[in-house]
Amino acid sequence: SYELTQPPSVSVSPGQTxxxxxxxxxxxxxxxxxxxxxxxxxPVLVIYExxxxxxxxxxxxxxxxxxxxxxxxxxxAQVEDEADYYCYSTxxxxxxxxxxxxxxxxxxx
Amino acid sequence: QxxxxxxxxxxxxxxxxxxxxxxxxxxxxxxxxxxxxxIRQPPGKGLEWIGYIYYSGSTYYNPSLKSRVTISxxxxxNQFSLKLSSVTAxxxxxxxxxxxxxxxxxxxxxxxxxxVSS
Numbered sequence: 001s002y003e004l005t006q007p008p009s010v011s012v013s014p015g016q017t018x019x020x021x022x023x024x025x026x027x028x029x030x031x032x033x034x035x036x037x038x039x040x041x042x043p044v045l046v047i048y049e050x051x052x053x054x055x056x057x058x059x060x061x062x063x064x065x066x067x068x069x070x071x072x073x074x075x076x077a078q079v080e081d082e083a084d085y086y087c088y089s090t091x092x093x094x095x096x097x098x099x100x101x102x103x104x105x106x107x108x109x
Numbered sequence: 110q111x112x113x114x115x116x117x118x119x120x121x122x123x124x125x126x127x128x129x130x131x132x133x134x135x136x137x138x139x140x141x142x143x144x145x146x147x148i149r150q151p152p153g154k155g156l157e158w159i160g161y162i163y164y165s166g167s168t169y170y171n172p173s174l175k176s177r178v179t180i181s182x183x184x185x186x187n188q189f190s191l192k193l194s195s196v197t198a199x200x201x202x203x204x205x206x207x208x209x210x211x212x213x214x215x216x217x218x219x220x221x222x223x224x225v226s227s
Contacts, residue, residue, distance in 0.1 A: 031212055033212040033213060045213055048211075088158075088212055089212060096169035097171070098171075098212065099158060100157065
């Protein structure tokens with residue numbers, strides 16, 4: 001089955017840059033999406049189609065994708081950005097098979 | 110503003126069928142642009158895509174759950190539903206419904222915890 005691999009954790013000091021990677025074989029051909037999930041809450045879409053930011057998401061969140069890796073960057077991380085982050089994409093079968101990444105806990109301290 | 114709300118039993122016995130409904134408000138489930146999704150999250154673990162349905166009834170499922178999952182839609186009630194059969198403790202999770210546009214899950218329900226236990 002298709003897998004998207006993320007680092008388990010990333011730590012950053014307030015104001016610094018956090019980068020979260022997502023590795024998957026189909027990413028050269030399929031978009032990556034990124035979700036932020038704070039404790040006890042439903043996930044929130046922060047990046048769609050590799051690099052687009054939904055309305056209301058702060059500009060410090062950005063996304064990119066190159067080859068088999070997609071990256072979520074939080075530039076100037078804030079304490080309120082501490083959360084779990086998941087990438088999300090589909091495999092190359094064309095059969096609408098979506099999968100979430102393994103998840104990354106971002107700590108800002 | 111679109112809102113989604115999950116409902117259903119919070120406790121299911123092993124081997125039985127888990128049944129949940131998602132009620133959509135603020136928009137029509139028949140709009141044609143969206144897929145109506147189910148996602149789950151076991152306690153302390155990551156998110157898992159279960160599957161989704163188009164208003165016409167076309168369904169797409171996670172291959173690992175496909176043999177046990179049925180997603181259906183009731184356009185007259187603006188609802189869609191999840192059935193998961195032969196549940197075990199491993200199916201204990203928070204279950205979310207969400208609206209999908211491609212891979213964009215922009216609207217989610219608050220989630221409902223379903224515990225599988227005798």
